[in-house]
Amino acid sequence: MAASRETSPPVHIMGAGLSGLAAAIVLAKAGKEVHVHDIREDSGARFDGDFQALENWSMDDDFFDQLGAWGLDASSFKATEFSTVDLIHPDDTITQARTQGAAYRIVERGTSSHTIDQGFKRQAEEAGVQIHYKSRVKEEDCTVIACGPKGTSAVAYGEIFSTDHPNHIAFQLNDKLAPGSYSYLIIIDGVGLICTCLWRKQRKSERFLNETIAWYERHYPNLNRTPIKRVGGKGDFTINRRYKQDGRYYVGESGGLQDFMWGFGMRMAVWSGVLAARDILGEGDYERDVRRHLMPYVRTSVANRWLMNRVGDRTFKRMCKAWMKDQEKRGDGLVWIGKIFRPTLFKGLLYRVVSPFMLKSDPKAMGRGVRRMPFRPALSRDVWEPSEEAKAIGLQWDTVRRGGGHVSFSNDSESDGQ
Numbered sequence: 001m002a003a004s005r006e007t008s009p010p011v012h013i014m015g016a017g018l019s020g021l022a023a024a025i026v027l028a029k030a031g032k033e034v035h036v037h038d039i040r041e042d043s044g045a046r047f048d049g050d051f052q053a054l055e056n057w058s059m060d061d062d063f064f065d066q067l068g069a070w071g072l073d074a075s076s077f078k079a080t081e082f083s084t085v086d087l088i089h090p091d092d093t094i095t096q097a098r099t100q101g102a103a104y105r106i107v108e109r110g111t112s113s114h115t116i117d118q119g120f121k122r123q124a125e126e127a128g129v130q131i132h133y134k135s136r137v138k139e140e141d142c143t144v145i146a147c148g149p150k151g152t153s154a155v156a157y158g159e160i161f162s163t164d165h166p167n168h169i170a171f172q173l174n175d176k177l178a179p180g181s182y183s184y185l186i187i188i189d190g191v192g193l194i195c196t197c198l199w200r201k202q203r204k205s206e207r208f209l210n211e212t213i214a215w216y217e218r219h220y221p222n223l224n225r226t227p228i229k230r231v232g233g234k235g236d237f238t239i240n241r242r243y244k245q246d247g248r249y250y251v252g253e254s255g256g257l258q259d260f261m262w263g264f265g266m267r268m269a270v271w272s273g274v275l276a277a278r279d280i281l282g283e284g285d286y287e288r289d290v291r292r293h294l295m296p297y298v299r300t301s302v303a304n305r306w307l308m309n310r311v312g313d314r315t316f317k318r319m320c321k322a323w324m325k326d327q328e329k330r331g332d333g334l335v336w337i338g339k340i341f342r343p344t345l346f347k348g349l350l351y352r353v354v355s356p357f358m359l360k361s362d363p364k365a366m367g368r369g370v371r372r373m374p375f376r377p378a379l380s381r382d383v384w385e386p387s388e389e390a391k392a393i394g395l396q397w398d399t400v401r402r403g404g405g406h407v408s409f410s411n412d413s414e415s416d417g418q
């Protein structure tokens with residue numbers, strides 16, 4: 001039911017990212033006066049042209065169908081659909097996981113017009129949302145808190161390059177190159193990204209990226225890589241006792257609504273923004289709906305993360321083999337990975353047992369009972385000498401940087417800061 005702009009008070013939203021804009025669009029379309037405030041100069045400015053994957057395996061519904069059902073237009077941004085991925089085992093074997101439909105879609109983050117951030121911004125403006133950039137507001141003065149990560153649980157660090165290689169995606173489980181996590185290669189229309197995620201805090205984290213790039217250059221000899229810039233960011237993984245407090249709705253990463261295992265957070269960010277808007281419109285109950293729709297997945301991902309923290313390359317290899325065996329049996333590579341993300345009784349029990357030890361409470365969370373997954377310390381196996389190729393890649397980047405190559409995420413310092 002459309003509310004009259006004259007009679008209902010304006011809604012103020014903190015953060016013009018995916019979750020904040022999703023909430024804003026739904027509210028404005030229902031007739032609310034909406035103001036979105038962002039400290040940065042534009043939507044997407046937290047990112048700098050990096051590619052991210054909209055996963056489509058964790059639920060039965062296709063994410064784009066969900067967007068349509070929420071009144072959000074998936075054609076407002078560029079999305080490249082993939083049904084295959086190179087799966088790189090820790091022993092460097094490369095196999096392919098494949099399915100029939102869209103396994104995932106790659107979108108770009110940032111301020112270019114084809115990014116998902118700008119697509120959401122356009123939809124918001126068309127719906128009548130007033131967006132105030134470079135605007136600093138207080139949490140207490142806003143109804144929806146959608147300002148992304150606060151603390152650091154993990155970081156990702158990548159290089160964007162130009163290439164003449166055809167579109168391609170690779171996903172690598174290798175505990176040396178991506179401690180506790182994974183690295184990936186994405187190539188879309190002449191632009192490539194090689195990225196490594198660090199789920200253990202490292203000194204000189206750039207060496208992980210250089211070594212990862214060296215690995216991909218060795219195994220994908222036709223990359224023809226010309227570095228453009230380096231990008232990255234932090235992820236904040238929290239469980240909250242309350243997602244709505246004192247009339248404020250905590251959505252997206254501000255509410256810790258994220259995939260603890262591998263950091264796929266965009267789907268939950270958008271979904272939580274929509275759920276908050278529906279509650280404001282009197283069409284739902286945010287606290288209940290988050291617990292019903294999102295928390296089972298978040299809890300599963302906490303259990304997954306606990307398991308992942310306990311293993312290394314030997315188990316990663318077993319995982320890769322199990323994935324491929326399952327694909328052979330079913331003729332679909334999406335089933336195995338989908339099962340890992342879906343709630344089960346075992347994962348629910350595991351969550352209950354491990355989460356009190358795994359998460360640390362955040363005293364600055366204004367009584368919302370926030371418990372954060374701490375950035376884990378490095379292990380002795382994370383200390384190694386870079387290869388000659390990786391050193392050369394580091395030197396190559398130094399030259400590009402001196403020539404104006406932009407870095408949107410500093411080597412180590414931003415790991416703990418804004």
Ligand SMILES: Cc1cc2nc3c(=O)[nH]c(=O)nc-3n(C[C@H](O)[C@H](O)[C@H](O)COP(=O)(O)OP(=O)(O)OC[C@H]3O[C@@H](n4cnc5c(N)ncnc54)[C@H](O)[C@@H]3O)c2cc1C
Pocket residue numbers: 014015016017018019020037038039040042043044045046050051052053054055135136137146147148149156157232233234235251252253254258263264265266267269
């Ligand atoms: C390097 C990297 C790679 C990732 N890859 C993937 C991926 O492949 N797939 C996936 O699903 N997820 C991925 N994620 C996670 C995904 O980016 C986040 O889950 C998602 O962006 C969260 O949306 P959000 O709306 O909570 O935050 P954002 O989209 O980041 O928006 C937050 C906004 O709030 C603004 N803001 C910050 N502080 C304030 C303040 N004090 N006042 C006002 N505004 C403020 C910021 O400027 C920003 O515009 C990745 C994250 C990183 C860092």
